[in-house]
Amino acid sequence: MFKDLFQKKKYAVVPSERVSAERPKREIPEGLMNKCPKCGTIQFSKELEKNQKVCSSCGHHFRLSAHERIAMTIDEGTFSEIDADLVSQDPLNFPGYAGKLEQQKASSGLKDAIVTGEGEIGGFRVVIGVMSFDFFTGSMGSVVGEKVTRAIERAAEKQLPLLLFSTSGGARMQESILSLMQMAKTSAALARFQDQGGLFISVFTDPTLGGVSASFASLGDYNLAEPGAIVGFAGRIVIEQTIRQKLPDNFQTAEFNLKHGQLDKVVHRKDMKSFLTKLLDMHSAKGDPADVS
Amino acid sequence: MSLELPFEKPLAELRKKIDELKKFGAERQIDFTDEIGRLELRYQELEQEIYGNLTAAQIMHLARHHARPTTLDYIPHVFTDFIELHGDRVFADDLAIVGGLAKLNGVPVTVVGHQRGKDTKDNIQRFFGSPHPEGFRKALRFMQQANKFGRPIITFIDTKGAYPGDTAEERGQSEAIARNLHAMSTFGVPIICVVIGEGGSGGALALGVGNRVLMLENAIYSVISPNGAASILWKDASKADQAAETMKITAKDLLEFGVIEEVIPEPYGGAHRDLPVQAEAIKEALWRHMRELSALSPEQLMEDRYAKFRKVGVFAEEAAPLPVTE
Numbered sequence: 317m318f319k320d321l322f323q324k325k326k327y328a329v330v331p332s333e334r335v336s337a338e339r340p341k342r343e344i345p346e347g348l349m350n351k352c353p354k355c356g357t358i359q360f361s362k363e364l365e366k367n368q369k370v371c372s373s374c375g376h377h378f379r380l381s382a383h384e385r386i387a388m389t390i391d392e393g394t395f396s397e398i399d400a401d402l403v404s405q406d407p408l409n410f411p412g413y414a415g416k417l418e419q420q421k422a423s424s425g426l427k428d429a430i431v432t433g434e435g436e437i438g439g440f441r442v443v444i445g446v447m448s449f450d451f452f453t454g455s456m457g458s459v460v461g462e463k464v465t466r467a468i469e470r471a472a473e474k475q476l477p478l479l480l481f482s483t484s485g486g487a488r489m490q491e492s493i494l495s496l497m498q499m500a501k502t503s504a505a506l507a508r509f510q511d512q513g514g515l516f517i518s519v520f521t522d523p524t525l526g527g528v529s530a531s532f533a534s535l536g537d538y539n540l541a542e543p544g545a546i547v548g549f550a551g552r553i554v555i556e557q558t559i560r561q562k563l564p565d566n567f568q569t570a571e572f573n574l575k576h577g578q579l580d581k582v583v584h585r586k587d588m589k590s591f592l593t594k595l596l597d598m599h600s601a602k603g604d605p606a607d608v609s
Numbered sequence: 610m611s612l613e614l615p616f617e618k619p620l621a622e623l624r625k626k627i628d629e630l631k632k633f634g635a636e637r638q639i640d641f642t643d644e645i646g647r648l649e650l651r652y653q654e655l656e657q658e659i660y661g662n663l664t665a666a667q668i669m670h671l672a673r674h675h676a677r678p679t680t681l682d683y684i685p686h687v688f689t690d691f692i693e694l695h696g697d698r699v700f701a702d703d704l705a706i707v708g709g710l711a712k713l714n715g716v717p718v719t720v721v722g723h724q725r726g727k728d729t730k731d732n733i734q735r736f737f738g739s740p741h742p743e744g745f746r747k748a749l750r751f752m753q754q755a756n757k758f759g760r761p762i763i764t765f766i767d768t769k770g771a772y773p774g775d776t777a778e779e780r781g782q783s784e785a786i787a788r789n790l791h792a793m794s795t796f797g798v799p800i801i802c803v804v805i806g807e808g809g810s811g812g813a814l815a816l817g818v819g820n821r822v823l824m825l826e827n828a829i830y831s832v833i834s835p836n837g838a839a840s841i842l843w844k845d846a847s848k849a850d851q852a853a854e855t856m857k858i859t860a861k862d863l864l865e866f867g868v869i870e871e872v873i874p875e876p877y878g879g880a881h882r883d884l885p886v887q888a889e890a891i892k893e894a895l896w897r898h899m900r901e902l903s904a905l906s907p908e909q910l911m912e913d914r915y916a917k918f919r920k921v922g923v924f925a926e927e928a929a930p931l932p933v934t935e
């Protein structure tokens with residue numbers, strides 16, 4: 317009965333083998349409190365919310381839904397969604413896909429794994445796309461591919477910077493070859509946009525793997541990531557099985573990728589908006605050295 | 610190793626019976642001409658029955674056949690004057706990718722493909738045809754060179770996928786694949802891709818952004834291996850046959866989806882049964898498409914390729930409200 321007072325929140329269930337293996341499990345009420353999946357610290361949901369869903373103890377960045385991310389990134393009142401009505405079909409008649417789509421829509425409140433739109437960041441107008449891991453683990457099927465492509469085309473047409481926050485388990489198996497081809501489609505659209513001088517800022521969030529990582533997300537003029545975000549092509553388990561070795565804890569983290577030259581910068585969530593504003597400013601200020609006194 | 614796959618056993622048994630009868634007749638000087646004629650006819654019927662109705666799983670097993678010809682098997686039959694080139698100029702020469710210059714009916718082209726090994730030792734060197742980032746970058750270098758010199762690009766796709774290893778991740782496996790997709794879409798020369806065996810995921814697509822994508826009749830092409838799909842779907846990788854049927858991975862399926870332009874027929878029993886005949890069929894198709902594409906300007910080639918990939922996807926646009934939670 318006490319439990320009924322708490323609203324169920326999805327981010328309370330992020331599993332962590334490491335933590336549960338080392339610490340005894342403690343019962344925590346869902347909704348009101350949150351347990352950090354990395355360090356195990358329990359904190360009030362309200363506090364966590366205030367802290368942009370970053371653990372006050374260890375700095376772990378909790379996963380965000382697309383709308384939470386947009387609210388955190390886009391200037392208040394400036395966001396307008398585009399292509400909101402695109403929905404997946406079941407072109408292969410894949411067993412269970414149609415039902416799973418309905419269930420994912422109901423549980424996430426989204427129509428597919430990305431929300432795209434236009435808005436302002438620090439006064440700079442951008443086209444933005446934000447993926448959501450809570451819809452079908454952010455997998456890319458025809459809808460994600462099409463919405464990303466349309467966002468790129470819109471940015472090209474309006475000559476606006478493009479910003480994509482990625483999170484994805486990979487391609488959507490249930491659309492088989494059609495989902496694979498979205499990698500080529502989005503990358504080709506980006507090539508056109510970037511060859512015209514278009515600016516694309518890509519931000520990896522936890523986790524970004526497989527087909528999304530191996531297409532548009534890796535093609536930013538600037539590739540950024542949130543601290544601790546897992547970014548890579550193959551999944552950790554598959555690699556461990558292939559090389560028959562245990563991988564280090566930091567494998568495929570943003571910091572690991574930074575060290576290996578795969579990222580321009582790791583940006584803490586609290587600094588993200590101001591950093592993006594700074595970067596956008598670099599690309600809008602048309603300075604002529606001759607005019608500078 | 611035997612060439613026969615389980616579903617080919619009836620054919621092999623019948624062939625054995627015919628051969629035995631011939632031998633017996635010759636030894637005893639008995640005339641079995643009529644009997645042999647009837648069995649040969651039956652053999653042809655059976656062949657048509659089996660190979661004319663292959664299931665997706667059977668096709669998958671043909672695509673993975675240990676004797677199936679590889680890129681380096683086809684090159685001397687399809688092209689002349691092959692000059693193999695090496696290296697990505699950054700890190701290494703990934704032997705899971707081969708390529709270089711060659712002539713197709715006298716016309717210089719760049720050819721690049723995945724390369725599986727011929728035996729265990731070769732396979733270890735070539736990582737079973739699964740490239741590391743340096744492999745994709747090697748391929749990219751060859752293709753950029755072709756673009757610079759105005760040579761058509763021909764790719765052979767034959768990989769289970771990009772190599773899933775720690776060092777591959779360190780060197781940017783994702784970026785390497787993405788970069789190829791990005792770059793291939795911008796080249797002003799004809800690009801023709803042929804899926805000759807297994808087209809596995811992003812590692813296959815990284816050589817697959819062509820104006821024309823052709824597939825051998827018994828090749829497969831998919832976003833995840835049927836084994837991988839089976840372990841996700843049913844927590845059982847051994848149900849790959851079942852997954853193969855579900856995932857629409859055959860040349861015929863992909864032609865229906867508009868993802869490929871043409872299916873190149875194979876001899877009964879698969880490409881490995883007659884390499885010269887198979888190579889000739891590939892050569893004929895490549896030449897035909899190359900001649901068609903040579904009429905296009907660099908801009909038109911880019912536009913043609915863009916349009917081909919831009920239109921892929923199945924979705925609906927409907928303003929229906931979301932289902933209500935709980």
Ligand SMILES: [Zn+2]
Binds near residue numbers: 352354355373375
């Ligand atoms: Zn923590």
